[in-house]
Amino acid sequence: MKSGKAVGPDDIPVEVWKCLGEAAVEFLTSLFNRVLESEKMPEEWRRSVLVPIFKNKGDVQICSNYRGIKLMSHTMKLWERVVEARLRKVVEICEQQYGFMPRKSTTDAIFALRILMEKYRDGQRELHCVFVDLEKAYDRVPREELWYCMRKSGVAEKYVRVVQDMYERSRTVVRCAVGQTEEFKVEVGLHQGSALSPFLFAIVMDQLSEEVRQESPWTMMFADDIVICSESREQVEENLERWRFALERRGMKVSRSKTEYMCVNEREGSGTVRLQGEEVKKVQEFKYLGSTVQSNGECGKELEYVLCEG
Numbered sequence: 001m002k003s004g005k006a007v008g009p010d011d012i013p014v015e016v017w018k019c020l021g022e023a024a025v026e027f028l029t030s031l032f033n034r035v036l037e038s039e040k041m042p043e044e045w046r047r048s049v050l051v052p053i054f055k056n057k058g059d060v061q062i063c064s065n066y067r068g069i070k071l072m073s074h075t076m077k078l079w080e081r082v083v084e085a086r087l088r089k090v091v092e093i094c095e096q097q098y099g100f101m102p103r104k105s106t107t108d109a110i111f112a113l114r115i116l117m118e119k120y121r122d123g124q125r126e127l128h129c130v131f132v133d134l135e136k137a138y139d140r141v142p143r144e145e146l147w148y149c150m151r152k153s154g155v156a157e158k159y160v161r162v163v164q165d166m167y168e169r170s171r172t173v174v175r176c177a178v179g180q181t182e183e184f185k186v187e188v189g190l191h192q193g194s195a196l197s198p199f200l201f202a203i204v205m206d207q208l209s210e211e212v213r214q215e216s217p218w219t220m221m222f223a224d225d226i227v228i229c230s231e232s233r234e235q236v237e238e239n240l241e242r243w244r245f246a247l248e249r250r251g252m253k254v255s256r257s258k259t260e261y262m263c264v265n266e267r268e269g270s271g272t273v274r275l276q277g278e279e280v281k282k283v284q285e286f287k288y289l290g291s292t293v294q295s296n297g298e299c300g301k302e303l304e305y306v307l308c309e310g
Helices: 014-020 022-038 074-090 106-122 143-152 157-167 197-208 210-215 233-248 300-309
Strands: 047-054 066-071 127-132 171-176 219-222 225-230 260-264 285-288 291-294
Touching: 014 022, 014 074, 022 074, 074 157, 074 197, 106 127, 106 219, 106 225, 106 260, 106 285, 106 291, 127 233, 127 285, 143 157, 143 197, 197 210, 210 233, 225 233, 260 285
Parallel strands: 047 171
Antiparallel strands: 047 066, 127 225, 127 260, 219 225, 285 291
């Protein structure tokens, strides 16, 4: 863990363990072994502080324009990293998932999409892309679905119980400029700000999309950012509906207002895409993982941004 991070309710920063050196390693090893054997973590680790962070777009008085970040015990985060390392040894995530995977980054996902667009542009063929947005993805994951997906991925029952214990009796307070709320229980979703949550989310997405990925092979995921690509508008619309059904029947929610459609090398009158009868917003450019991709396949807008920032 990096130094200088905001502390959780126990007020113990990771710098404490770094300063203690070998003594900290011995103590934490003993502590984590006891937690693993008993499958029960300290009660203090169940508490967190939720801080709403403005997304810098939209009305500041609308709650949905804020992202919640949980401040959790740094010691618990170290424990989460131990558990994550164990899970990664036994769980195999599909190649289409680029988010929080070893030797993969946003650059790889952006490069893969740009290469695909370039191939179709060179061949004077259309490529239809839908950028799927999931509403409050982490917050919507049903706990029972998480346990099911972990077991289906081959996670040993002991580690399923260890993760279940992390979510047992979890409670938080909301802190803002004018003070903080009373403590309340958190009974749905993954922990925001958790070191383990990104990989748990990858497990859930991998299992929920297992069947539908076979029908839409040109799909890229970076955590909850999904891009579906197809050669025809009808095909991408069909694949979008398959994804919607696969995700929404298990508790997730595709945002109708933020999901967008783009046609690369478009011929005149290629039409638009619909999701359950509702027209998906059609765009000429899209900000994908921080990089602007354009329907004409060019990089002008991206170069302008880089030059301005530089």
